[in-house]
Amino acid sequence: MFKLCRLKYYLRNKERLIILQPLTSSLDEAFQRYSSSAADKDFLHRSILPTDHFQASLPRLPIPELEDTLKKYLECQRQILTDDEYDQTVDIVNKFKVTEGLDLQKRLIAKDKRNKHTSYIAKPWFDMYLKSRLPIVLNNNPFMYFRDDPRPEYQNQLLRSTNMIVSSLKFMKTLRANILEPDIYHLNPAKSDNMRFRKIMRMIPTPFVFYGAYMFKTLPLDMSQHKNMFNSTRIPRPGKDELVVNKEGRHLLVMRNGNFYVFDVLDASGNILEPGVIMASLHQIMQDQSPPNTEPVAVFTAEDRDVWASYREKLISLGNEETLKLIDSSIFALCFEDNKPTDPNAITRMFLHGEAGRIWFDKSLSLIMSAGGNTCVNFEHSWGDGVAVLRYFNEVFEDSTKKSVVHPSTSVQTDAASVQRLEFKLDQEMKENLQQSVKKFNSTIQSLxxxxxxxxxxxxxxxxxxxxxxxxxxxxxxxxxxxxxxxxxxxxxxxxxxxxxxxxxxxxxxxxxxxxxxxxxxxxxxxxxxxxxxxxxxxxxxxxxxxxxxxxxxMGKGFDRHLFGLKILAEEEDGRLPEMFTDSNYQKINHIxxxxxxxxxxxxxxxxxxxxxxxxxxxxxxxxxxxxxxxxxxxxxxxxxxxxxxxxxxxxxxxxxxxxxxxxxxxx
Structure with missing residues (x-):
């Protein structure tokens, strides 16, 4: 309330706004001039609001009142339980509310106050993904399917992949330069989604700017997940995986028929290479006549996580560490498919799981493209959610279709390609493990x-x-x-x-x-x-x-994440779970x-x-x-x-x- 009152005073100080207006206009003019310059070919745009402008002032995720959470929990349970099951759960909930629940609530609030830089759910939710030992294929990774390019002549595997790679790199560079337009939900876009709003937001100090946005009936969104989108991979470890980000990588990982290729898409200064150079490298990969890899190591990423962790250590011991580093540090993965499915069910299968060893599922972001140019994003889920991926999705679709850098008339510069093919060193034991993993993968996807x-x-x-x-x-x-x-x-x-x-x-x-x-x-x-x-x-x-x-x-007022937070706190600090969480009906409501x-x-x-x-x-x-x-x-x-x-x-x-x-x- 104190911050909001101070902000109202700040916005009402018309003299200060008038003084700043000439500066705002001159910056706007400079922005317009610079946006059209050749120097911006590596960026989607240059927002006058820094990408992280609202981040420091975002409100913290509230911890609901315990009684309110338990009331909503019982209301939901009422719909799926028998009368006897419901009565049993009511007794357990009422007991929890005045005993362990009360204590856990106090401790959760105290812990939250000690960690004001984040939310009470962020780490437990992230760890939930990383601690899961289930294969991430089918249990974790979803896909989102791009619409076709509205220009049929651009719906071509080589053209579309080149344009999408360049647009993806522009998105990454715009994000890292802190000039990507912040994610903002406009309740009344006609009044707030304009330059006037942005000028005013730019003038408000960052500790207060969220409240200014709120007065315009807008909701700035958290963008902390975006930084994990590129050059990142989920690394299998015993017991708990690790998300690793290596921004030094300047190369792209391309997979085709289970074979691995890498080539640089950024120069030594971090600039995007000429589209013709990128296109030439893709063309070289597409022209490679190598048969499908009979030892598709990528299938290991679809294994039980502890099994994959042990296999990865074995691969490193066999001399594959540098190969794995190149895969892990690649900006993202592009997976070429030689098939051209038209049936929606076949498209779903290609994009959700594909054939054994065709996708490195640990990569945070993979573009999968059919021979007909049908394209999707398959993403590892621990690092982020649909909001972050959707922003990437929208920007890349718009830029690649409206600001294409290669065209049907673009000729391939065959002498510009510079592709490295990656090979894994395997002993007999790993070859046998590989065949077992392929059988397991095929059995799993056939059950779907x-x-x-x-x-x-x-x-x-x-x-x-x-x-x-x-x-x-x-x-x-x-x-x-x-x-x-x-x-x-x-x-x-x-x-x-x-x-x-x-x-x-x-x-x-x-x-x-x-x-x-x-x-x-x-x-x-x-x-x-x-x-x-x-x-x-x-x-x-x-x-x-x-x-x-x-x-x-x-608004953070559901009951699931709150109960999850209390449960994790009990596990970590007490080493045991209250009856509330061992109740078979708690398991039932979470058996989705x-x-x-x-x-x-x-x-x-x-x-x-x-x-x-x-x-x-x-x-x-x-x-x-x-x-x-x-x-x-x-x-x-x-x-x-x-x-x-x-x-x-x-x-x-x-x-x-x-x-x-x-x-x-x-x-x-």
Whole structure:
């Protein structure tokens, strides 16, 4: 409150603003002149606000009140437990609230106050990823699929990869030069997303600037994750992995048919090499007639993490340390595929897991490109979340399609290529380990089922006009589909960013609510006829509740991360867990059957990930101006993705009928 009062005084001091205005204008003019100069060919833009301008003043992620968290926890449990299970959990929660919970809450708050540079969840959440011993393929790495280049003549593997590499390097350099426009969520873009806002924000001292932005109804977002995007790799270690960033690397890692290649994309001064030089190196790799690698070492990155840690040490002992360093320190990875899939399910498989040894999954960022130019980002998840990747995604798509550096008329400078092929030294034991890892990988990916849905009856704008939020409708469709398929409500996870806070990560939106449960019974169960008006009222109630859950999650007022923080504190400081966390029903609510996520952007076609439990579904979805898309994964026979897609379609059809004022048909 003190900071906000001081800021109001500062902004009202019109004399000071008038004095600074000439300086602002002259800087603006200089900015405009410099932006168009040749010196800026290595950068996306030059923001007049430093990238980290808001970072110091970002609010800290709040620790919710214990009673509020436990109330929300029980409300969510009520939807998935039997009466007896619920009564048992209520007793455990009430006991926890006045005993261990009270003490843990006090200690968590005290620890948070000692670490004001970060959030209470940042390290535990980061460590959760790094301590997991599960293979990161299917359990960790998601993918996001770029839209095709709107110019068909540029939808070419060589052209598109060259343009995307240069745009990616420009993004990296703009970020590291601290001139990338800060991530800001504008509640009213017409009033705040303009130069006037930026001029005023530039004049406010950094300790107060977040509060100035807030007065303009904007929310600056945390950008601490971005620094881990490039030259970074997750290194397997026994018990807990390590994220290593080496900014000295000037080279790119390219993989094709399980073979490894590296070449420099920056010169000794850190400048981006001429596009023709980069294009020549890519062309040389594409022309390499080497057969697919029969010893694809990259498959080890899909292994159990402790197994991979032991294999990596063995590789180093065999003389592969420098090779591994080149892979680890590469700016990012580009994976060329010789296939040209057109089926959405085949595209998902290529981008989510591919063939054995085709992707180095430990790299923080990998671009995967089919022979037809279809492109995705596959990223290791420990270092960051969708918000950071989305910013990269949007910038690279826009720059590569609107400011292309190579064109269909560009000739390949074959004499400019300078590519080094990497070879691993393997003994007989490692060759046998490699073949076992390939078999294990193939068995794992064959157990995954993938299905896709494109739906065109209504769109994002149609849903908004109906009075529902598009995301609430999609989540209700998922609940209706599962209820129709299995006749029950189960633990559901929807990811929500908490990037509005310093070092925020994510919070869970628990989309299975009393409102969705009631809507499911009205739409699906056999009972006396329900009017269209009552069905629509039930849908609107779901939307209202979902909106409340989303706002709470975004503001750090969910219950999942708070309970997780308390649990980790108990493990680390007490060496034992209270009954609250050993309760089988706590395990049940965290055994996620419906894992869901969406990322909305004109640059994204769809995203995807595997289920987080053997009997669950991974549901990536998007609502756009022209269509609705679902990407569903599962592990049969305990789940049935094709039938789930049928049930989603039925749910969307039923809700469309209701929004159109008609009663939906009962049969599927």
């Amino acid at each position: 089922d993938v299905h896709h849905l494109e739906y065109y009856k209504y769109t994002k704008s149609y849903v908004k006009k109906s009075g529902m939020s598009p995301d609430s409708l999609m989540q209700l469709a998922i609940q209706l589909a599962y209820y129709r398929q299995c006749k029950q409500t189960v633990a559901t996870y929807e990811s929500c960013s908490t990037a509005a806070f310093k070092h925020g990560r994510t919070e869970t939106i628990r989309s299975a609510t009393a409102e969705t449960k009631r809507a499911c019974t009205l739409f699906v169960d056999n009972h006396p006829a329900v009017s269209v008006e009552e069905l629509k009222k039930a849908m609107m109630a779901c939307s209202k509740k979902h909106g409340s859950l989303t706002r709470n999650a975004a 059957i419906l894992s869901t996520s969406t990322v909305s952007s004109p640059a994204i076609l769809i995203g995807g990930f595997a289920p987080v439990t053997p009997n669950g579904y991974g549901v990536g979805y998007s609502t756009e101006d022209s269509r609705i898309g679902f990407n569903v994964t599962s592990y049969p026979p305990s789940t049935n993705a094709p039938n789930f897609i049928e049930c989603v379609t039925k749910a969307l059809d039923d809700m469309y009928e209701v929004l159109e004022g008609r009663h939906p048909a009962k049969s599927i």
